[in-house]
Amino acid sequence: xxxxxxxxxxxxxxxxxxxxxxxxxxxxxxxxxxxxxxxxxxxxxxxxxxxxxxxxxxxxxxxxxxxxxxxxxxxxxxxxxxxxxxxxxxxxxxxxxxxxxxxxxxxxxxxxxxxxxxxxxxxxxxxxxxxxxxxxxxxxxxxxxxxxxxxxxxxxxxxxxxxxxxxxxxxxxxxxxxxxxxxxxxxxxxxxxxxxxxxxxxxxxxxxxxxxxxxxxxxxxxxxxxxxxxxxxxxxxxxxxxxxxxxxxxxxxxxxxxxxxxxxxxxxxxxxxxxxxxxxxxxxxxxxxxxxxxxxxxxxxxxxxxxxxxxxxxxxxxxxxxxxxxxxxxxxxxxxxxxxxxxxxxxxxxxxxxxxxxxxxxxxxxxxxxxxxxxxxxxxxxxxxxxxxxxxxxxxxxxxxxxxxxxxxxxxxxxxxxxxx
Amino acid sequence: xxxxxxxxxxxxxxxxxxxxxxxxxxxxxxxxxxxxxxxxxxxxxxxxxxxxxxxxxxxxxxxxxxxxxxxxxxxxxxxxxxxxxxxxxxxxxxxxxxxxxxxxxxxxxxxxxxxxxxxxxxxxx
Numbered sequence: 272x273x274x275x276x277x278x279x280x281x282x283x284x285x286x287x288x289x290x291x292x293x294x295x296x297x298x299x300x301x302x303x304x305x306x307x308x309x310x311x312x313x314x315x316x317x318x319x320x321x322x323x324x325x326x327x328x329x330x331x332x333x334x335x336x337x338x339x340x341x342x343x344x345x346x347x348x349x350x351x352x353x354x355x356x357x358x359x360x361x362x363x364x365x366x367x368x369x370x371x372x373x374x375x376x377x378x379x380x381x382x383x384x385x386x387x388x389x390x391x392x393x394x395x396x397x398x399x400x401x402x403x404x405x406x407x408x409x410x411x412x413x414x415x416x417x418x419x420x421x422x423x424x425x426x427x428x429x430x431x432x433x434x435x436x437x438x439x440x441x442x443x444x445x446x447x448x449x450x451x452x453x454x455x456x457x458x459x460x461x462x463x464x465x466x467x468x469x470x471x472x473x474x475x476x477x478x479x480x481x482x483x484x485x486x487x488x489x490x491x492x493x494x495x496x497x498x499x500x501x502x503x504x505x506x507x508x509x510x511x512x513x514x515x516x517x518x519x520x521x522x523x524x525x526x527x528x529x530x531x532x533x534x535x536x537x538x539x540x541x542x543x544x545x546x547x548x549x550x551x552x553x554x555x556x557x558x559x560x561x562x563x564x565x566x567x568x569x570x571x572x573x574x575x576x577x578x579x580x581x582x583x584x585x586x587x588x589x590x591x592x593x594x595x596x597x598x599x600x601x602x603x604x605x606x607x608x609x610x611x612x613x614x615x616x617x618x619x620x621x622x623x624x625x626x627x628x629x630x631x632x633x634x635x636x637x638x639x640x641x642x643x644x645x646x647x648x649x650x651x652x653x654x655x656x657x658x659x660x661x662x663x664x665x666x667x668x669x670x671x672x673x674x675x676x677x678x679x680x681x682x683x684x685x686x687x688x689x690x691x692x
Numbered sequence: 693x694x695x696x697x698x699x700x701x702x703x704x705x706x707x708x709x710x711x712x713x714x715x716x717x718x719x720x721x722x723x724x725x726x727x728x729x730x731x732x733x734x735x736x737x738x739x740x741x742x743x744x745x746x747x748x749x750x751x752x753x754x755x756x757x758x759x760x761x762x763x764x765x766x767x768x769x770x771x772x773x774x775x776x777x778x779x780x781x782x783x784x785x786x787x788x789x790x791x792x793x794x795x796x797x798x799x800x801x802x803x804x805x806x807x808x809x810x811x812x813x814x815x816x817x
Contacts, residue, residue, distance in 0.1 A: 335713045335744075348747040351776070410783065413775040 275538075276459035276467075277691065278634045279531040280371025280519030282363035284472075285628060286322030286512045286618050289340060290366065295635055299664045301646040303617045305495035305510060310477035318484055319493035322512025322619025324475050329355040332398040349431050352414045354392030354423050356472040356624075359515035364428065364470065367517035372531055375432055383466040384437035386455045387424035388447035388623045393478035395419035424470055436464050442623075445583070446542075446678030447471065448516075449626025453540035453684055455520050467520045471627030475513025479622075483511065486550060488587055499620075500647035501584035501613035502591050502655050509585040512619030516628040534634040535672075535688040539570025545681025552590050552677055556597025559583070559675060562683035563601045566673065570687040574607035577687075578669035579642045581629045583677045584613035585620045594675065595655045603657040610659050610667070616646035626676035626684065633672040633688045640668035710783055714740045722784070731808050738804055741784075742767075745776045759801035785811045 283289060286304025287297035296302065308321045326340040334350045343362040345353075353361070368374065377383075399415035412418075417426050422440040429438040437458055441450040448471025455467035473479060483489050490508035492498040499510040526533060543565060545558035552559070567574065580598065584591040591613075602609060614632050615621075621628050636642055645660040674686045711719050718740030725733040739754045748768050750757070763769040769777075778789050787810050797803050 333713070347749070351745075351773075409788075410779060413772050413779060 273460045274462055275523040275536055276456045276520050277523045277526050277536050278518055278534040278688075279521050279526045280367040280373065280517070281534065281631050281634060282365065282367030282370065282515075282517040283631065284324060284327075284359040284363045285514040285516065285621075286324060289326065289362070291370065291635070294632075295639055297617060298614065298632060298635065298643045299641055301617060301644055301664060303495065303499070303646065304512065305498060305619065307493070307495060310481050316481065316484070317491040318481060318489045320490065320495050320498040320510050321475060321480060322510060322621075324359065324512070324514050327355070327358065329394070329476065332395055346431070349427060352417050352423075352427050354395050354418050355474045355476065356389050356392065356513060356515060357418070357423055357427050359513065360387075360424055360428065360470050360472040360517065363472070363515040363517040364432075364468070367468070367519050371519040372529070373519065378432050378434060378468070381435045382464060383434060383468065384455070384458055384464040385425060385429050385432070385434045385468045385470070386437070386439050386441065386451035387428065387470040387472075388441045388451045388627065389421065389424050389472045390442070390444070390447070390479070390623050391421035391423055392419045392474050393482065394474055394476040397478055424472055428468075428470065434468070437467075443682040443684075444678035444680070445585075445620070445622050445625055446676040446682040446684045447623035447626065448628075449630070449674070449676035449684035449686065450542070452518065452520070452537075452627055452630055452686060453542065456537050456540055456686075459520060459522050465522045465525045469518040469520055469627055470515065471621070471624040472515035473513045473622045473624045475511065479513065480511035483509070490586060497647055499586045499616050500649070501582065501586045501616050502595065502645065502651055502660055503648050504650045504652045506586040506588060506591060506652075508587055509615065509620040512621050512624075514621060514624055514628070516624060516631050518627060518631055518634070533691040534638045536691055537686060538671075538689045539566050539568075539572070539687040540685060541565025541569050542682070542684045545683065547681050549680055552593040553681060554589075554593060556593035556600070558681045558683040559594055559677055560597035560600045562685045563597065563673065563675065566685040566687055567601075570689075572671060572687065574602045574605040577602070577607065577609045577671050577673050578667070579633070579636060579672040580609050580611045581633050581643070581672065581674045582611055582613040583625070583675040585615050586613075590677070592652065592654050594677070595652065595658060598658055608657075608659050609673070610642045610661055610665065610669075612643050612645040612660060614643050616648070626674070629676070630674045630686055630688065633674050637669055637672055637688055637690050641665060642667050642669055707784065710780065713744060731812070734808055734811065735804060738807055741777055741780055742803070745773050745780065747773050754800070757800060759799065759804070761800045762798055763800070763803065764798070781807065787811060
């Protein structure tokens with residue numbers, strides 16, 4: 272039997288909480304993390320709501336102006352190379368390591384790897400390039416590249432935590448951190464690493480969110496209580512969020528030998544492309560359908576074995592429809608009826624962060640014995656006929672939970688998590 | 693939520709903007725130098741810049757360290773932090789520092805002397 276990857280530590284900087292117990296309560300009680308915002312100081316923008324990351328502030332590109340909650344420490348040496356989402360990630364990493372019963376010294380020696388996912392920092396990259404243009408190339412922040420480009424997370428965290436195992440960044444837009452987690456599972460299963468740190472993070476800035484307005488992908492609903500409503504007939508786009516989530520993934524044998532708490536086992540993953548459009552999902556969710564099937568095959572499960580699906584559904588008209596059709600093809604057609612919800616109704620869409628965040632939510636659901644409800648769902652889209660979308664969280668302990676993610680270019684990734692046996 | 697963009701180098705508000713993070717004593721010294729040309733007023737500015745970019749805080753205030761204290765070996769500067777000091781100094785004083793020049797700066801005295809000489813003859817572009 273190949274090594275079995277298990278989740279032993281979680282860290283959260285999210286719109287619905289900055290620690291496990293707050294996140295858990297938000298998921299159980301369906302408390303959302305949205306607030307009214309005004310991007311670019313422009314009241315004319317149609318985007319009025321975001322999943323805000325409370326207690327953090329990045330009022331200028333200069334790290335000396337940045338603030339974070341007092342319970343977290345961010346070293347000055349590290350800070351100068353970080354983007355805003357790097358600050359989130361450092362805070363989430365501190366939690367995850369403590370949660371797993373690990374210290375930074377435990378990460379040395381090459382047995383621990385680090386896979387990260389973010390889109391980089393449009394905020395800092397834009398400022399860096401503005402400076403370069405203004406000085407015709409004669410000036411630039413020496414830390415401008417490492418703090419802003421995609422990869423900034425792995426550059427900074429690998430150096431700071433002295434990671435000498437596998438280090439890589441993943442860029443597949445909204446499937447990025449799901450890829451990071453899937454390939455981290457493989458590192459464990461192939462025996463290449465005994466422990467992997469998986470990090471998903473994104474800035475929450477005007478530059479990172481309003482960019483999606485040009486795609487007409489964002490909700491124009493100004494009400495924080497209803498703007499994000501996946502699968503609802505009145506959904507009109509996603510609500511952006513940022514933050515960071517860290518998962519500590521270990522070989523089960525190592526985790527058990529050191530007495531670590533096991534949140535969940537990672538029993539399978541799979542991916543498939545839509546082969547369809549650069550920005551739109553396949554109209555029938557062909558890639559996601561195949562990714563779910565491959566994931567079930569990897570875990571040697573049947574559709575009826577799955578108790579809960581954390582859907583990717585971002586609250587866009589087209590995307591949710593594609594996923595509903597894919598879920599029907601995989602589950603309804605096989606006579607299976609798992610509980611389904613999209614926790615983006617509470618958090619907003621975290622882009623590269625989403626996959627890791629929602630895998631962590633699945634781990635919490637398995638560990639705490641509940642199923643998060645489909646918040647803000649009033650009138651399900653008729654296309655969801657036959658899907659079980661519980662309106663409230665349920666005191667049902669899922670044994671197998673499936674996590675879906677889809678990104679630009681039709682990149683679809685799923686994971687299966689199992690209650691530890 | 694609102695985000696802002698830092699003033700760009702070379703713009704009118706740039707100098708005050710980049711001074712904003714330095715301690716009051718250093719800002720006052722900078723203005724004293726700019727108005728009267730007093731080279732001794734540069735020292736608090738140089739120490740404040742170093743203190744702002746030093747990777748790990750020095751146990752002893754930089755101004756109290758011997759002049760032969762080495763930036764890399766003794767104070768823990770790395771090449772990126774030194775580059776940050778160079779760019780900041782260039783922006784603040786409106787000078788250009790070449791790689792060859794900065795390689796010769798090893799100690800606190802080297803840096804202080806170098807900046808004094810450089811800002812006295814800034815038209816080297």
